[in-house]
Amino acid sequence: MAEKLLPFTKKQIEKIIEQYPTPFHIYDEKAIRENAQAFKNAFSWNKGFKEFFAVKATPNPYLMKILHKECFGADCSSLAELIMAQKTGITGEEIMFSSNDTPAAEFVKARELNAIINLDDFTHLAYLEEHAGLPELICFRYNPGPLKKGNIIIGHPEEAKYGLTREQLFEGYETCKAKGINRFGIHTMVASNELDAAYFVETAEILFQLVADISRKLTIRFEFVNFSGGVGIPYQPDQKRIDLAAMSRGIKEKYEKIIAAHGLAPIKIFTECGRYITGPYGYLVSRVLHIKDTYKKFAGLDASMANLMRPALYGAYHHITVMGKEKLPHNVAYDVTGSLCENNDKFAIDRLLPKLDTGDIIVIHDAGAHGHAMGFNYNGKLRSAELLLRENGNVVQIRRAETVDDYFATLDFNGLAGFKV
Ligand SMILES: *Cc1c(COP(=O)(O)O)cnc(C)c1O
Numbered sequence: 523m524a525e526k527l528l529p530f531t532k533k534q535i536e537k538i539i540e541q542y543p544t545p546f547h548i549y550d551e552k553a554i555r556e557n558a559q560a561f562k563n564a565f566s567w568n569k570g571f572k573e574f575f576a577v578k579a580t581p582n583p584y585l586m587k588i589l590h591k592e593c594f595g596a597d598c599s600s601l602a603e604l605i606m607a608q609k610t611g612i613t614g615e616e617i618m619f620s621s622n623d624t625p626a627a628e629f630v631k632a633r634e635l636n637a638i639i640n641l642d643d644f645t646h647l648a649y650l651e652e653h654a655g656l657p658e659l660i661c662f663r664y665n666p667g668p669l670k671k672g673n674i675i676i677g678h679p680e681e682a683k684y685g686l687t688r689e690q691l692f693e694g695y696e697t698c699k700a701k702g703i704n705r706f707g708i709h710t711m712v713a714s715n716e717l718d719a720a721y722f723v724e725t726a727e728i729l730f731q732l733v734a735d736i737s738r739k740l741t742i743r744f745e746f747v748n749f750s751g752g753v754g755i756p757y758q759p760d761q762k763r764i765d766l767a768a769m770s771r772g773i774k775e776k777y778e779k780i781i782a783a784h785g786l787a788p789i790k791i792f793t794e795c796g797r798y799i800t801g802p803y804g805y806l807v808s809r810v811l812h813i814k815d816t817y818k819k820f821a822g823l824d825a826s827m828a829n830l831m832r833p834a835l836y837g838a839y840h841h842i843t844v845m846g847k848e849k850l851p852h853n854v855a856y857d858v859t860g861s862l863c864e865n866n867d868k869f870a871i872d873r874l875l876p877k878l879d880t881g882d883i884i885v886i887h888d889a890g891a892h893g894h895a896m897g898f899n900y901n902g903k904l905r906s907a908e909l910l911l912r913e914n915g916n917v918v919q920i921r922r923a924e925t926v927d928d929y930f931a932t933l934d935f936n937g938l939a940g941f942k943v
Pocket of ligand 1: 752
């Protein structure tokens with residue numbers, strides 16, 4: 523069972539709301555740090571293990587700085603994310619650039635920062651050479667196709683746009699070798715929000731075996747294997763956390779059996795987790811604006827899917843706590859909605875909650891990854907602030923809320939007067 527606890531009391535959150543109006547996201551620094559340390563320790567058997575935090579999950583430089591202090595690097599996939607890493611003080615081989623359908627300018631930036639470049643396709647090698655020059659270290663992203671089955675978030679590997687086939691990998695590394703590149707890594711990402719440790723062990727076995735095959739055939743040496751992200755979190759209270767110890771133990775066994783036994787050690791293990799690192803430690807805090815009773819009961823919040831899109835996008839479950847009503851019977855079914863003119867703007871459908879009143883403070887759990895980050899401005903909705911609950915109990919604003927001026931910033935209303943229609 524995943525207990526849905528909160529790092530603040532009703533009184534504390536009321537005090538925070540006095541200063542920062544709802545809706546906002548708030549992150550728990552202490553929990554993030556402890557989780558980061560535990561994650562790192564789980565793989566301490568592998569010298570050189572490194573987690574590159576997937577910036578897209580929660581692109582906030584304050585959180586990235588905290589994670590960098592815990593020795594995490596940054597996994598970037600766009601120009602803005604590369605610049606964010608740079609501005610946070612993360613450069614060189616502490617950046618993994620795992621992009622796809624990549625524009626030239628992004629390869630140029632990645633090369634400028636000396637980031638590790640993970641190529642999504644065989645043809646990107648020539649494209650990279652033409653536009654940004656070749657680095658001394660190259661990684662390719664492997665798509666195992668029918669060897670693995672995916673899920674609703676990531677899709678089936680064969681349908682997925684990512685990565686190279688096995689045959690293309692051999693060709694890719696061989697071409698690199700011919701071009702004088704002599705440092706290599708390999709990457710794959712076939713899961714998203716996966717809670718079964720065995721799934722990652724199986725992926726490790728496939729990847730290690732592939733490394734052994736390529737190394738032997740091409741007489742090249744791999745420096746690292748990057749399992750990317752996809753480690754899940756228990757969104758539902760009746761789900762269990764992934765058994766990280768079992769996952770690490772299983773990967774270690776495969777490592778010894780395949781990598782070490784073939785004299786290919788040491789190889790560093792890299793990960794690019796986002797969700798697992800910050801997901802459970804971020805909360806979307808909102809208030810009930812209106813209660814509506816028609817064919818169903820609706821609780822309208824001051825937040826919308828612009829603040830957290832996962833329920834609307836994937837039908838994802840996010841646990842909801844009504845502050846101060848935790849102990850009351852949860853016996854009224856509500857659709858918990860936002861204000862977007864889209865009927866799928868619902869945080870929950872037919873959710874049993876205590877009887878709600880306008881003004882109730884609603885906390886939506888597990889919004890610390892792929893939450894604020896997915897925010898958008900459709901319907902003129904503005905993205906909320908991000909707050910950080912520090913270890914000493916202080917709260918700092920790490921991103922202000924958008925204003926209507928931000929929304930209008932790309933429009934020139936002065937031009938309207940002279941615009942004849
Ligand atoms: C999205 C993504 C991640 C992070 O995924 P999580 O589910 O947040 O762990 C890591 N690597 C790549 C290449 C991604 O696209």
